[in-house]
Amino acid sequence: MDADIRTRAAVEEHWRASERGDTEAEHAIYAADAILDYxxxxxxxxxxxxxxxxxxxxPASRHFTVHRVVGGGDLWVSECVITY
Incomplete structure (x- = not known):
């Protein structure tokens, strides 16, 4: 399987885990030096x-609506709306 296909699948699983509140699976995708920008x-x-x-x-319940996931190689971006 192509590396970009595997990465896209991992990103998509990250957002599914986020939505269901599975914090262990949600954070497994992040490298130790990851950056999260809002x-x-x-x-x-x-x-x-x-x-x-x-x-x-x-403290609030969170819900994630993913609008798009784009990227390749070492750079991937998720465009999401997070509601609380």
């Missing part, structure tokens, strides 16, 4: 542990 607020979270703490500390 462009609407300007927030940036660096590292798997920081991303996990940020998401795990949110």
């Amino acid at each position: 462009p609407q607020s300007g927030e940036r979270f660096r590292g798997r542990a920081t991303i996990s703490a940020q998401r795990g500390g949110h």
Whole structure:
């Protein structure tokens, strides 16, 4: 199987895990030095542990609507709407 196909499948599984609240599967995709950007607020979270703490500390129920996943090689971007 092509590496980009495997990566796309992993990204899509990440968002399914996020939606169902499976935090272990949700954060498994992140490298130790991953960066999570929220462009609407300007927030940036660096590292798997920081991303996990940020998401795990949110008291509201979250829902994820994925609009698109684009990328190739080492760079992938998900465009999502997260509602609380």
